Amino acid sequence: GPLGNGYTLKKDKAILVAGGIGVPPMLELAKELDCEKTIVLGYRDELFLNKEFEQYGKVVIATEDGSCGNKGECTGCHPCRRVSMVRVIYSCGPTPMLRALKQYAADNGIEAWISLEEKMACGIGACLACVCKSKDVDHHTNVHNKRICKDGPVFNAQEVEL
Numbered sequence: 001g002p003l004g005n006g007y008t009l010k011k012d013k014a015i016l017v018a019g020g021i022g023v024p025p026m027l028e029l030a031k032e033l034d035c036e037k038t039i040v041l042g043y044r045d046e047l048f049l050n051k052e053f054e055q056y057g058k059v060v061i062a063t064e065d066g067s068c069g070n071k072g073e074c075t076g077c078h079p080c081r082r083v084s085m086v087r088v089i090y091s092c093g094p095t096p097m098l099r100a101l102k103q104y105a106a107d108n109g110i111e112a113w114i115s116l117e118e119k120m121a122c123g124i125g126a127c128l129a130c131v132c133k134s135k136d137v138d139h140h141t142n143v144h145n146k147r148i149c150k151d152g153p154v155f156n157a158q159e160v161e162l
C-alpha cells in the first residue's frame, strides 16, 4: 500500500464540483491545482469548508433547501450549466451528481475526473465489495468491473458506468 489513486492534475481551466460528503476531499485538490478554477459546492442545508475553498478559486454555493446560494442541486447552477466553458471537470459526491456531470462532459467533449466513494470491505482489492461497472474488462476479474479501492477511487468519467 497505499492503494488507490488521485486526480490527474491538469493546467487547463477547470471546474470542481463537490456535493455533500464529497466536499472535504476536494479541498486538497483545490490547493494542488495550479490553474483558473471555479469551485461549485453543493450542500443539503448547512455549509462547511466553504470559506477554506475561497482562497483557491471562485466559489459558487448551492443548497437543496435554498437557504444559501443557488437553490437545488449543484449541477443545476450557472457554472455547471456553462460547463462547456471549461476544459476539465473534477468531481466528488453523490452518484446522481456524478452521473449528470459525466453526461455533460460527454455531450460537450470535456475531460472529466470523478471520485467514486463506495462501501468498501477489504480495501485491498480482494473481496470485490466495491466494484463498479467499467467500459473495459478488468484484468483481475476478467469482467467489466473496476475495484474502486484499488483501481480508483478516481476514474475518468467515461471509463465507468454510473
Ligand code: FES
Residues within 6 Å of the ligand: 119, 120, 121, 122, 123, 124, 125, 126, 127, 128, 129, 130, 131, 147, 148, 149, 150
Ligand atoms: Fe474489497 Fe475493494 S473493498 S476489493
